[in-house]
Each structure stands twice: as structure tokens, then as C-alpha cells.
Amino acid sequence: MIRVQREDFDVGAEMAALxxxxxxxxxxxxxxxxxxxxxxxxxxxxxxxxxxxxxYPGMTERQLAEIEAEARARWPLEACLVVHRYGRLEPGDxxxxxxxxxxxxxxxxEACSFLIDWLKTKAxxxxxxxxxxxxxWVAARDGDDSAAERWDKTDEK
Amino acid sequence: MTLLYFAxxxxxxxxxxxxxxxxxxxxxxxxxxxxxxxxxxGYAAALEDLSVVRVAVNQDFAALDxxxxxxxxxxxxxxxTGG
Numbered sequence: 140m141i142r143v144q145r146e147d148f149d150v151g152a153e154m155a156a157l158x159x160x161x162x163x164x165x166x167x168x169x170x171x172x173x174x175x176x177x178x179x180x181x182x183x184x185x186x187x188x189x190x191x192x193x194x195y196p197g198m199t200e201r202q203l204a205e206i207e208a209e210a211r212a213r214w215p216l217e218a219c220l221v222v223h224r225y226g227r228l229e230p231g232d233x234x235x236x237x238x239x240x241x242x243x244x245x246x247x248x249e250a251c252s253f254l255i256d257w258l259k260t261k262a263x264x265x266x267x268x269x270x271x272x273x274x275x276w277v278a279a280r281d282g283d284d285s286a287a288e289r290w291d292k293t294d295e296k
Numbered sequence: 297m298t299l300l301y302f303a304x305x306x307x308x309x310x311x312x313x314x315x316x317x318x319x320x321x322x323x324x325x326x327x328x329x330x331x332x333x334x335x336x337x338g339y340a341a342a343l344e345d346l347s348v349v350r351v352a353v354n355q356d357f358a359a360l361d362x363x364x365x366x367x368x369x370x371x372x373x374x375x376x377t378g379g
Contacts, residue, residue, distance in 0.1 A: 195300070263376050264379070279376065
């Protein structure tokens with residue numbers, strides 16, 4: 140299940156809803172992305188006062204649905220949820236939620252990690268950071284590409 | 297063709313979307329980008345470094361050799377930074 144929304148989400152309620160009434164679920168794993176106040180590894184840079192997330196309505200949902208389908212094809216998931224927010228967010232606000240549920244922990248843990256790694260390089264969202272010194276678009280990080288690439292299948296093709 | 301621009305491509309080009317009629321000979325993403333560059337200084341600045349420009353045709357990522365035609369929805373944007 141995919142949701143792209145402006146509103147915040149309730150992590151506990153979403154996790155509970157995902158496994159409710161399904162006796163096959165033995166493991167529920169979540170990832171929550173939160174707005175950081177400090178620019179990573181950049182001491183001396185001004186703190187972030189807010190973040191605005193822009194997205195591409197239509198394509199964003201479509202890409203997230205494809206990523207979910209890929210996760211479901213790779214792991215035996217009972218349920219799967221991705222919620223991504225857009226609009227203006229402040230430090231401490233939640234940005235993204237990924238929840239996976241499976242019979243056993245390994246599939247749920249791996250699928251959750253895969254979903255956030257792929258989402259970060261394939262889902263059309265863009266962050267604009269505001270600081271006391273002004274606003275700027277966030278540049279993509281090479282580390283995100285390598286995190287996503289570790290899920291590339293090397294045993295195929 | 298409907299063109300959509302996001303993030304800093306939108307601000308440099310100065311608009312969010314526009315409708316254009318493709319000239320003869322513009323049949324691929326690469327040719328489309330070259331044609332757009334000629335349309336004004338904002339376009340030229342936005343498309344100066346294509347290594348930081350991503351293209352989607354009808355909401356799927358597309359490479360430079362991907363075909364384009366009138367009727368397509370083509371979006372230009374920087375590498376994504378969500379999550």
C-alpha cells in the first residue's frame with residue numbers, strides 16, 4: 140500500500156493496522172525518516188530551520204507502487220506500507236514511513252531496508268532546505284546510489 | 297507535448313509546465329533537450345549539465361535515446377532526494 144500525503148502519520152497505529160487480523164504475521168518492521176536539524180558532516184553550516192518536499196503527483200505514486208511490487212516479488216511479505224509526506228516540514232517532523240510484515244523477521248527486515256534504499260533513488264521527491272543563510276535544493280548523495288545498488292541482483296542477467 | 301519542470305529546473309526555466317509542438321526531427325529525449333536549450337537563457341542554464349538532469353516520459357524514467365512524440369507528458373527534474 141502506498142500513500143503520498145501532506146499530513147503526519149501515527150507510526151503505532153499504522154503498524155498495528157498492517158498486521159491486524161492476519162494470523163500469519165510473525166514480524167513487523169518499520170523505518171521512520173525524520174527531518175534532521177544539522178547538515179550531515181558539515182560543521183559550521185547553519186542549522187536547517189525547515190524543509191520543503193516537492194513531488195511529481197502521479198509519477199510519485201506510480202514509482203512507489205513499482206518499488207512495492209518489486210519488494211513483494213523478492214520477499215514473502217504479508218503486508219507492506221509506504222507513506223511519504225510532502226510540503227513544508229520542520230526539524231523533528233516525520234517524513235517517511237516504511238512498514239513490512241512477514242511470517243519471519245528476516246524477510247521483513249530485508250524488505251524494509253530495500254524499500255527505503257530504492258525509494259531514495261527512484262521516487263520523484265526533491266528536498267529544499269531552509270537555513271538562516273537562505274534556501275537551497277538538496278543535492279543527491281552518492282551514498283544513496285550505492286545503498287540502492289547493493290540490492291541489484293548480481294546472480295541474474 | 298506537455299512539459300513539466302520540477303525543483304531547480306522549474307525555478308531556472310521559470311515555469312512549472314508548458315505545452316509545445318515538436319519541430320520536425322525532434323524524435324528522442326536527447327533531441328528534445330537540445331531543442332529546449334535553444335529556447336532561451338533560462339533553458340540553456342537549466343540544461344547546461346545534463347548529468348544532473350533526469351527525464352521521465354509518461355511518468356517513467358527515460359534515457360536520451362527514448363522516443364518522444366506530441367501527446368507525451370515529458371518531465372525534467374534533478375536526481376531525486378526524497379526519503
